Amino acid sequence: xxxxxxxxxxxxxxxxxxxxxxxxxxxxxxxxxxxxxxxxxxxxxxxxxxxxxxxxxxxxxxxxxxxxxxxxxxxxxxxxxxxxxxxxxxxxxxxxxxxxxxxxxxxxxxxxxxxxxxxxxxxxxxxxxxxxxxxxxxxxxxxxxxxxxxxxxxxxxxxxxxxxxxxxxxxxxxxxxxxxxxxxxxxxxxxxxxxxxxxxxxxxxxxxxxxxxxxxxxxxxxxxxxxxxxxxxxxxxxxxxxxxxxxxxxxxxxxxxxxxxxxxxxxxxxxxxxxxxxxxxxxxxxxxxxxxxxxxxxxxxxxxxxxxxxxxxxxxxxxxxxxxxxxxxxxxxxxxxxxxxxxxxxxxxxxxxxxxxxxxxxxxxxxxxxxxxxxxxxxxxxxxxxxxxxx
Amino acid sequence: xxxxxxxxxxxxxxxxxxxxxxxxxxxxxxxxxxxxxxxxxxxxxxxxxxxxxxxxxxxxxxxxxxxxxxxxxxxxxxxxxxxxxxxxxxxxxxxxxxxxxxxxxxxxxxxxxxxxxxxxxxxxxxxx
Numbered sequence: 001x002x003x004x005x006x007x008x009x010x011x012x013x014x015x016x017x018x019x020x021x022x023x024x025x026x027x028x029x030x031x032x033x034x035x036x037x038x039x040x041x042x043x044x045x046x047x048x049x050x051x052x053x054x055x056x057x058x059x060x061x062x063x064x065x066x067x068x069x070x071x072x073x074x075x076x077x078x079x080x081x082x083x084x085x086x087x088x089x090x091x092x093x094x095x096x097x098x099x100x101x102x103x104x105x106x107x108x109x110x111x112x113x114x115x116x117x118x119x120x121x122x123x124x125x126x127x128x129x130x131x132x133x134x135x136x137x138x139x140x141x142x143x144x145x146x147x148x149x150x151x152x153x154x155x156x157x158x159x160x161x162x163x164x165x166x167x168x169x170x171x172x173x174x175x176x177x178x179x180x181x182x183x184x185x186x187x188x189x190x191x192x193x194x195x196x197x198x199x200x201x202x203x204x205x206x207x208x209x210x211x212x213x214x215x216x217x218x219x220x221x222x223x224x225x226x227x228x229x230x231x232x233x234x235x236x237x238x239x240x241x242x243x244x245x246x247x248x249x250x251x252x253x254x255x256x257x258x259x260x261x262x263x264x265x266x267x268x269x270x271x272x273x274x275x276x277x278x279x280x281x282x283x284x285x286x287x288x289x290x291x292x293x294x295x296x297x298x299x300x301x302x303x304x305x306x307x308x309x310x311x312x313x314x315x316x317x318x319x320x321x322x323x324x325x326x327x328x329x330x331x332x333x334x335x336x337x338x339x340x341x342x343x344x345x346x347x348x349x350x351x352x353x354x355x356x357x358x359x360x361x362x363x364x365x366x367x368x369x370x371x372x373x374x375x376x377x378x379x380x381x382x383x384x385x386x387x388x389x390x391x
Numbered sequence: 392x393x394x395x396x397x398x399x400x401x402x403x404x405x406x407x408x409x410x411x412x413x414x415x416x417x418x419x420x421x422x423x424x425x426x427x428x429x430x431x432x433x434x435x436x437x438x439x440x441x442x443x444x445x446x447x448x449x450x451x452x453x454x455x456x457x458x459x460x461x462x463x464x465x466x467x468x469x470x471x472x473x474x475x476x477x478x479x480x481x482x483x484x485x486x487x488x489x490x491x492x493x494x495x496x497x498x499x500x501x502x503x504x505x506x507x508x509x510x511x512x513x514x515x516x517x518x519x
Binding site: 316318 | 415416420422424443506507509510511
């Protein structure tokens with residue numbers, strides 16, 4: 001297996017194992033409703049996947065108990081999701097809107113309840129037989145069911161052909177209906193936005209690594225560069241709290257110091273190569289935070305672009321023969337105006353008061369800062385970043 | 392939250408503004424640069440030199456080595472030698488009849504207790 005695939009495989013393995021670990025530990029403030037209608041407060045395991053419909057893990061006084069749908073009437077999280085039983089056999093369903101017209105979600109289906117009438121909404125395909133053969137057709141029954149259930153209110157609804165089988169669309173129609181009925185209703189998760197854009201700050205320290213050359217000794221002198229700037233995080237918390245698109249704009253300064261030494265008896269040639277530049281760095285990444293509500297692992301995968309300003313590329317060479325030194329002089333060489341590449345990062349993220357603080361380690365593979373032999377075609381950069389955004 | 396963000400942003404820019412000292416090129420011994428050859432005439436010329444980095448070692452001798460061989464390969468030649476320490480640019484007058492159509496070469500040099508350092512060679516002639 002080629003080396004990059006080993007890396008990708010290891011990355012995915014770590015990702016999946018850590019995901020499992022955090023699914024086990026992401027308990028949030030919430031409650032369960034017992035069969036005798038008692039509400040018991042505690043902490044409930046937060047699950048973004050289908051497991052949320054099958055089982056509820058409830059923690060109280062450090063004791064965790066699992067509940068199947070027939071053991072309780074429902075469970076929920078403070079200011080967030082609410083699940084109830086009794087609508088689907090042996091399963092919890094998520095309550096999206098509760099009122100004269102109630103909307104539930106279950107796996108890839110929705111249910112509408114008005115009084116004692118419960119209607120499923122399902123986007124499925126049906127097979128149509130014609131003279132030309134069998135073909136698949138979208139079953140639009142759900143649209144007719146939805147419009148029929150709200151038909152006793154004079155709502156201005158879009159044409160049926162224009163609506164889509166998505167949670168935001170159906171929720172919006174159900175909310176309109178309940179508003180029209182002028183009685184109280186609850187929209188769960190209403191405090192959670194569909195989309196959120198958060199701004200923050202980032203500060204980082206970088207260390208560059210080069211591959212060694214073949215015919216000479218290249219010594220990367222220790223150098224640490226710094227960068228800082230702003231970060232923007234675009235998330236879709238209603239759909240998935242863990243995934244976000246992150247864009248950063250950093251101002252940085254990089255310096256590469258390399259001593260190249262070659263022996264040609266009786267002389268030793270020494271070249272000190274120094275390249276420094278100021279840069280505007282734009283890293284873009286997908287961010288995955290396992291449990292955003294607590295200390296958790298965070299992973300990034302992304303690309304980065306460096307716009308380089310005012311590069312100073314200098315090479316100073318001397319030839320030594322014992323104690324006699326011939327100073328050849330100082331020369332400039334051409335440096336690139338941009339660099340680009342990909343990066344992955346791992347770190348820890350934790351809510352701190354109103355902020356979300358993250359400490360991450362980035363590993364970047366970048367194009368070289370100069371097309372000169374001493375700079376390998378692929379440069380490695382290790383960065384330690386501290387990122388703080390609004391929670 | 393806003394104040395934290397502001398502090399971080401200011402800190403980031405402040406760090407970015409810091410300049411690191413350039414220690415890559417540093418040596419204990421001085422490194423000399425042969426400057427332009429000036430006032431070239433039939434009766435001589437003026438050699439000049441400066442330091443790329445002076446270094447810490449005291450200089451015992453300094454000057455120029457010049458040669459009628461303008462090949463640029465040799466450091467052997469006639470020396471104009473000064474004794475003592477020098478910390479800034481230095482120069483020397485060559486009082487020698489220069490021949491037309493001949494190329495001459497010159498290198499600056501400095502000597503310390505431990506090292507002899509030559510600057511790069513410069514070629515000159517009356518024709519230029």
